[in-house]
Amino acid sequence: MTSISEINSLPKTKKPSDSAFKQQRLPAWQPILTAGTVLPTFFVIGIAFIPVGVGLLYFSDQVKEYILDYTDCNSTNIIRGDGIPVKCADAIAEDHSKPCYCQLSFTLPYDFNGKIYMYYGLTNFYQNHRRYVKSRDDNQLLGKLSNLVSTDCEPFAYDAEKAIVPCDEEDESNNGFQNEDLIVWMRTAALPTFRKLYRRVNHTENGFTEGLLAGNYTLTVNYTYPVSAFDGRKRMILSTTSLLGGKNPFLGIAYIVVGCICLLLGITLLIIHIKCSKR
Numbered sequence: 001m002t003s004i005s006e007i008n009s010l011p012k013t014k015k016p017s018d019s020a021f022k023q024q025r026l027p028a029w030q031p032i033l034t035a036g037t038v039l040p041t042f043f044v045i046g047i048a049f050i051p052v053g054v055g056l057l058y059f060s061d062q063v064k065e066y067i068l069d070y071t072d073c074n075s076t077n078i079i080r081g082d083g084i085p086v087k088c089a090d091a092i093a094e095d096h097s098k099p100c101y102c103q104l105s106f107t108l109p110y111d112f113n114g115k116i117y118m119y120y121g122l123t124n125f126y127q128n129h130r131r132y133v134k135s136r137d138d139n140q141l142l143g144k145l146s147n148l149v150s151t152d153c154e155p156f157a158y159d160a161e162k163a164i165v166p167c168d169e170e171d172e173s174n175n176g177f178q179n180e181d182l183i184v185w186m187r188t189a190a191l192p193t194f195r196k197l198y199r200r201v202n203h204t205e206n207g208f209t210e211g212l213l214a215g216n217y218t219l220t221v222n223y224t225y226p227v228s229a230f231d232g233r234k235r236m237i238l239s240t241t242s243l244l245g246g247k248n249p250f251l252g253i254a255y256i257v258v259g260c261i262c263l264l265l266g267i268t269l270l271i272i273h274i275k276c277s278k279r
Contacts, residue, residue, distance in 0.1 A: 042266030053255030088223035
């Protein structure tokens with residue numbers, strides 16, 4: 001028998017153990033690509049993707065949208081000494097403590113039938129930035145109040161030694177921790193141009209049972225967030241829906257492009273295969 005001292009005295013080696021995994025002797029299967037398998041695959045993908053893309057584009061085109069940009073709207077309650085109204089973006093930038101209201105009139109060119117949803121949209125706002133996503137206190141979002149705020153919230157953790165919380169129950173426009181607007185906002189957008197659901201039209205009211213009729217409307221905005229500092233834009237979107245949701249032509253276009261590429265590759269490879277097989 002080999003003693004422990006003899007085992008310890010054996011020279012160490014970097015050679016891996018003699019196992020099927022470490023010696024790469026595991027059974028494997030490698031597909032053999034032939035014209036009989038590759039060509040049908042390209043044609044099947046192309047024939048399947050193009051009709052799907054056309055269908056997606058069709059349903060996307062059924063969605064009606066109206067977009068109103070209100071980034072540079074003029075204030076209705078703040079007027080300069082010369083009588084010229086000031087832009088709310090400039091007024092908020094100078095003194096954010098003063099409320100600024102603006103009104104915009106717009107015309108719907110046609111009826112919006114069905115359920116109508118109202119979104120707010122932002123441009124050039126990187127909500128997916130690492131520091132922005134990290135700056136949150138999950139205990140606060142779960143409704144657990146504490147004087148100790150997560151260090152991830154720095155430098156916006158305290159204001160005059162009082163913890164900053166996302167919901168203020170003393171605010172009459174807030175309903176405590178069940179704040180739907182905050183819940184929607186905290187769903188991080190992947191791209192700098194995005195929209196988020198804000199409200200929906202109450203179709204039980206008289207005149208709105210079938211949707212929004214074509215005509216003149218007025219949008220009143222409580223302007224509290226300037227975006228001109230980072231070259232952003234703000235907009236309001238009225239939109240209907242389809243069986244597949246809101247308006248999204250990109251998905252249908254992507255399917256059609258992929259299908260056309262597959263068909264083109266299939267035809268090209270078929271021609272090459274026929275020419276080479278005759279030699």
